[in-house]
Every structure is written in structure tokens, then in C-alpha cells.
Amino acid sequence: MNRKNFVLMLAAASMLISACGGASASKDPQASLEAIRLPMGYIQNIQYAPYYVAAEKGYYAQAGYEVAFDYRFETDGVALVGSNELPFALVSGEQVLLARAQELPVVYVMTWFQDYPITLISKKGSGIESPADLAGRQIGLPGLWGASYIGLRAVLDQGGVAEEDVVLNSINFTQAAALAAGEEEVVVGYINNEPVQLRSQGVEVDLLPVADYVELAANGVLTNETMIQDHPERVRAFVQATLRGLADTIANPDEAYEISKKYVEGLADADEAVQKEVLALSIELWKADPLGFANPQAWANMQAVLMDMGLLTTELDINAAFTNQFVE
Numbered sequence: 583m584n585r586k587n588f589v590l591m592l593a594a595a596s597m598l599i600s601a602c603g604g605a606s607a608s609k610d611p612q613a614s615l616e617a618i619r620l621p622m623g624y625i626q627n628i629q630y631a632p633y634y635v636a637a638e639k640g641y642y643a644q645a646g647y648e649v650a651f652d653y654r655f656e657t658d659g660v661a662l663v664g665s666n667e668l669p670f671a672l673v674s675g676e677q678v679l680l681a682r683a684q685e686l687p688v689v690y691v692m693t694w695f696q697d698y699p700i701t702l703i704s705k706k707g708s709g710i711e712s713p714a715d716l717a718g719r720q721i722g723l724p725g726l727w728g729a730s731y732i733g734l735r736a737v738l739d740q741g742g743v744a745e746e747d748v749v750l751n752s753i754n755f756t757q758a759a760a761l762a763a764g765e766e767e768v769v770v771g772y773i774n775n776e777p778v779q780l781r782s783q784g785v786e787v788d789l790l791p792v793a794d795y796v797e798l799a800a801n802g803v804l805t806n807e808t809m810i811q812d813h814p815e816r817v818r819a820f821v822q823a824t825l826r827g828l829a830d831t832i833a834n835p836d837e838a839y840e841i842s843k844k845y846v847e848g849l850a851d852a853d854e855a856v857q858k859e860v861l862a863l864s865i866e867l868w869k870a871d872p873l874g875f876a877n878p879q880a881w882a883n884m885q886a887v888l889m890d891m892g893l894l895t896t897e898l899d900i901n902a903a904f905t906n907q908f909v910e
Contacts, residue, residue: 615648616816621659621671622651623801626846628857629774629864631838632694633672634845636827645819651845656728659804664688666808670820674729675799675884676893678903683894687807690904692821692874694828695800697793697867700733701773703761706786710768713741713790722753722766729801730770733792736887740795761785774863782856797877799884799904800867810905821908825874832865832873874909 622630633651636642642649652659659671660678664686675698678690702721704710710719716738723730738745753760757769758779769776773791780787792798803824809817831838839861843850849857881900888894 614646615643616646617648617650618669619650619652621654621656621662621668623654623656623659623672623674625653626651628839628842628846628849628861630845631835631842631861631864632824632828632831632868634827634842635830635838636823638841638844639827639830641823641826642820645823646816647820647823660686660688663804663806666806669805669809669816671804672801673804674732674801675881676729676732676888678799678804679881679885679888679898679900680893682898682903683896688804689807689810689902690799690802690876691805691810691817691908692803692824693800693870693876693909694802694874695867696870696877697791698729698733698736698796698798698800698880699772699774699867700729700770700792701777702734702737702768702770702790703757703777703780704768704788704790705761706788708767708788710788710790713737713743713795716741716768716790717743717747719767720749720751721768721770722751722757722760723770724755724757725752726750732798732884732887732891734770735891736792736796736798737790739887739890758783761787774860774867778856778859778863782853796883796887797880798887799876799880802874802876814908818908821874825909828868828873831861832869835861835865872909874906876904876906876909878904 637649656673656677660673660681662668663671664681672694675690678688681688709715721734723734725731735745738748751766753766757771758776760766761769762780762783762785773789777787777789803821805817839858881904885894885898885900889897
């Protein structure tokens with residue numbers, strides 16, 4: 583065998599070995615994804631359709647993430663992200679400022695709800711037509727914490743009504759049942775949830791939506807300063823994947839509803855008309871141009887409300903609490 587043929591045989595053998603080695607070393611694309619838990623702040627619900635769509639259509643996978651939805655309390659999500667144990671969570675705006683006041687380095691990177699979704703609900707004909715009409719009323723809410731309490735205080739302030747001028751009852755998440763049964767004169771809930779439940783039961787209601795009186799920073803995506811500093815590309819990828827799910831849900835709610843059946847236990851057997859109304863009302867709260875954009879004035883207003891409530895004692899640098907850099 584001459585030298586030329588020998589070299590050609592070696593080259594061919596090398597190519598064959600490389601091909602075989604490449605085949606045996608090939609990996610499942612899913613194996614390279616970063617598995618994360620995403621604290622949602624509430625139970626499984628059709629309102630989370632954009633996140634289910636982003637997962638089901640592979641947007642999170644394309645961004646490098648395998649997302650497991652974690653329905654723990656909102657405050658737990660804030661703590662885990664603040665300590666860098668988790669990269670992201672879904673939270674309301676007030677939680678961001680309260681956390682930063684406790685020196686947790688959390689940052690809000692995408693607005694999900696453009697309008698603060700809390701509303702005060704009363705039976706039609708109860709005479710509650712403005713915030714001032716709340717004086718002397720008995721009001722039920724989940725507890726003296728969270729978005730419901732913040733929203734209530736904001737509306738009371740708009741009516742010149744002090745908290746001491748009303749009777750507040752912590753009733754957990756039984757607002758619709760409590761109002762329907764006449765146990766409470768007013769309840770505080772989400773405008774895209776409890777009013778829909780009540781109307782489906784034949785209870786006509788009047789609403790005092792927080793967003794009609796003051797613009798506040800609402801629910802969105804939270805990360806932390808370490809993620810932004812060390813892994814901005816990972817933050818951008820997650821935000822952009824979420825925005826794709828949000829845009830698809832707005833454009834095709836029926837498709838999003840069908841996808842959500844896989845993720846929301848009992849949705850397939852639920853009252854479809856009611857659940858689709860919840861989704862439709864939610865979509866109206868999410869719309870913006872561009873999607874995901876955080877309004878600085880809403881953050882300034884939120885800080886003012888928290889200061890008035892005494893939940894913040896020192897003004898924060900709100901520009902450090904949120905950013906639009908991953909949305910733009």
C-alpha cells in the first residue's frame with residue numbers, strides 16, 4: 583500500500599469514528615434546558631394562560647428554560663427571588679417596593695397587568711356609587727395584606743375615608759360567597775374574577791375599580807439584581823418568551839383556553855362561559871403598546887400609597903425597582 587492510499591484510509595477511518603462518536607454523544611435538546619420553578623402567587627387559574635401558552639408552544643424551551651409552575655404565596659416568591667434561590671416570580675407592584683425596603687435586591691422586569699386589577703364590589707342598589715359612600719360600611723377582604731388591602735386603601739383615600747371609618751373583616755378568599763349571602767356589605771376582589779362569579783349566580787353588582795381612581799403598579803415578572811448584572815441575556819430570553827405567550831393569548835384566546843386545560847385542573851369541566859369571560863376581562867387588563875411596558879407614574883403612585891399607609895417610612899429610588907430594558 584502506498585503512502586497516499588494509507589493516508590486516505592486513515593482519513594476515512596477518522597471520519598467514520600467521528601460520525602459514530604457524534605451520534606453516540608448527541609443529547610436530547612431538553613437536557614440542556616435550565617429547569618426552574620416559577621412562583622405564581624395564586625392557585626391554578628385561566629388568568630395564567632399566557633404562561634401556559636409560552637410553555638406549551640415551546641417559547642420557554644427556545645429561551646433555554648424548562649418551567650415548572652409553582653402555586654405558592656406571592657411573598658414566598660419574592661423571598662426566594664430576593665435571595666437568588668429562584669430567578670423569577672410573578673408578583674404585584676407593592677411587593678417589590680416592600681421587599682426593597684427590606685433590602686431585598688429584587689427588580690420588576692415586565693408588566694403583565696397594565697391596570698391594577700382590584701375592585702370593591704357591592705350589590706346593586708346598595709347606594710355605594712363612589713369611594714365616599716364607603717364610610718361606615720362593613721367590608722370583607724382576604725386579609726390586611728396584599729393587593730386587595732393596598733387597593734382598598736387607595737380607594738378609601740380617594741374618597742377621604744379613613745380606615746377607622748369602616749369595618750374591615752378578614753374572610754380569606756370567600757368574597758363572592760360572603761357578598762351573595764349578605765354577610766358583607768362590600769367585598770374586595772379581582773375585577774376579572776369575583777364579579778364574574780357573582781353575575782353567574784344572578785347577583786347584580788356595582789363596582790369601584792381601583793384603576794378608575796388611581797394608576798398603580800400591578801402584577802408582573804420579578805427577578806433580582808444579580809440576574810440582571812450577571813445574566814442579562816437569560817432575563818431577556820425569559821421576558822421575551824413570556825411576551826410571546828402574552829401576545830398569542832391576546833390574539834387567540836380560544837386557543838389559549840384550550841391549552842390552559844392541560845395546566846388548570848378542572849378547567850375542562852368548568853363553566854366555559856364563565857371561565858372565558860374571566861379570560862376576556864383579563865386580556866383587557868393586559869393590553870398595552872408595547873406589551874409589558876412599566877409606567878413610571880404607576881410606580882410613583884404606588885410608593886405614595888404605601889407611604890400614606892405607613893408601610894414605607896422612607897422614600898425609595900423607584901427607578902431601581904423596575905426596568906423596561908428587557909421589554910424594549
